[in-house]
């Protein structure tokens with residue numbers, strides 16, 4: 001049931017989340033301060049997190065499968081991070097001078113991620129992608145970028161264009177339209193973006209070659225969440241990398257989300273050596289962070305030691321010690337063994353969900369890798385954004401499913417990407433599988449209809 005601020009609902013004042021939402025609607029347009037929070041019909045306001053669980057202000061407890069959009073790899077209140085940050089707070093939270101903490105986290109990431117020889121820290125994944133694109137421009141002297149239709153990379157205009165196409169606007173499959181993401185987006189942004197279809201190797205070769213003398217970079221997320229958390233075809237990756245290399249175009253891997261796929265990150269997992277990586281989320285241990293890393297040669301654009309850098313990069317809170325310490329402590333606990341255990345749990349969960357689909361002969365499909373998973377109200381795993389795009393019935397099914405999960409005490413992001421943390425237990429995995437099985441039992445007839 002939609003709410004408008006001109007018609008407050010009496011029901012809203014029956015519980016604490018409702019009362020908070022009534023206050024929120026006075027001070028935030030639409031009642032929230034970020035677009036992506038769940039609301040059905042109102043957001044659940046959180047009192048506290050507790051490991052794999054959330055407790056809302058009405059005292060309800062939920063298994064949290066969002067982990068702040070895949071950020072919290074250890075769940076909520078991970079004791080080593082809490083202790084390290086608590087100790088640090090007494091010494092100050094931000095300085096205009098460097099600290100040892102930034103070197104510690106940088107060394108850890110350089111050691112682990114093969115494509116990263118040098119790194120710079122910023123505060124969000126959006127900034128990391130933005131500076132990676134700017135670095136590619138500064139390095140090549142070209143302004144255009146190629147990117148994947150529908151993939152999410154945060155809110156920098158060139159990273160955002162072509163992300164919200166619909167069947168009515170996305171144009172022909174051979175030349176996807178750079179659909180603006182907001183009214184008034186400068187036309188020049190669309191003119192400077194070439195939109196590729198995920199997993200279309202031939203299209204990628206053709207489009208990158210056609211725009212080669214204008215392209216600074218190809219921006220890739222190897223398993224884009226909004227395209228359904230699906231694996232890239234090796235042919236597609238090869239086509240992008242080979243064509244980019246032929247023309248001196250840099251390859252940027254956005255691993256803001258997918259770095260959590262392995263100890264060495266996502267590019268290493270898929271066997272590619274990008275020129276630049278944008279990182280974020282898990283490397284901040286629950287605090288704001290972003291990072292741009294790459295080869296020394298490319299990263300030299302940030303080097304201002306002999307005068308002005310080709311690309312100046314600052315940021316009042318960049319490399320603040322709180323994010324640096326939290327990130328290091330969190331990542332240190334993510335040993336190869338910890339990554340392997342998370343992956344095993346992810347495999348077990350995806351297997352159990354797929355088995356439930358088979359048992360019920362339901363029109364659902366499961367995708368994902370490592371600690372990430374996604375349930376689709378579709379018969380086949382999509383191959384690109386157009387196939388992943390839900391019909392209205394599929395979107396309604398996904399919504400009904402997340403409401404069912406919520407009523408059973410599990411917070412499953414509405415139609416989106418879900419993930420496990422090291423705080424999740426084997427019993428939690430059984431519970432997720434069991435709730436999905438029960439959802440399929442109760443919705444057998446409607447799920448058949450929806451696809």
Ligand SMILES: Cc1ncc(COP(=O)(O)O)c(C=O)c1O
Pocket residue numbers: 069123124125126127129152153154155221225254255256257258280281289
């Ligand atoms: C792949 C990817 N890139 C970039 C971003 C933007 O990161 P942030 O929200 O920290 O700005 C996100 C956020 O979800 C993401 O998933």
